[in-house]
Amino acid sequence: MESKSSTTGNRDNPNRNLHGSKTMMASHFLRALFRIQQTSTSSSSAGRSRRIRRAAYASMAYSAGTRRAWSRALLRKLRSRARLRFPRRLSRAATPQRRDMDQAQVLRKLVPGGPSMDDCKLLEETADYIRFLTTQVRLMQTVMDSVSS
């Protein structure tokens, strides 16, 4: 549970420490940020924002590696240079309360690699994806806070 390595066993341990992954995520993301700042003098700010966003998902995927279906799917998308899109639901008014089945389908569209997962795998992958996403968001917030202070 307190293991520092994120690549050894314990993949079913719900309390698996993200320590090793966090470090990889941070170093990958920071390197990308420095590169983006240096090489983006002539591009639009929208373009730079897209690159940062891409770097965020890349750091998540690289630090999770190939252990997870969601990270494998993300890595495939990143390598194919395809646009990274996640579906956004329309306004709440347009989407009435749905049955169980439909919620699982909505979830499948939000988690990379979702469509090919059965319900059980979907729940596991979702939990892992959320852990990495929240870590990445906190990382970005920390960078924001420390640079702007």
Place this chain on the structure above:
Amino acid sequence: MSGRRSRISEEEIKELISKLRFLLPETSRQGGSRASAAKLLQETCNYIESLHRDVDDLSDRLTELMATMDISSAQAEIVRSLLRS
């Protein structure tokens, strides 16, 4: 398709659902164990969508910040903050 098991037990689903509930922010956890699976899935979808939005927003804000500040000069401070967090 489903691997080793031909049938997923109720127990396993319950366990995965409680694990998932644990990951959602406090305000999304409604009514403890009485919350239906459907409600939990919906909250999970909402949460993931808000995290995706956070990544987008923070990317925009970092872009703005980097337009005026050289972040490599703030490297030491960034690393210090990360080690603290």
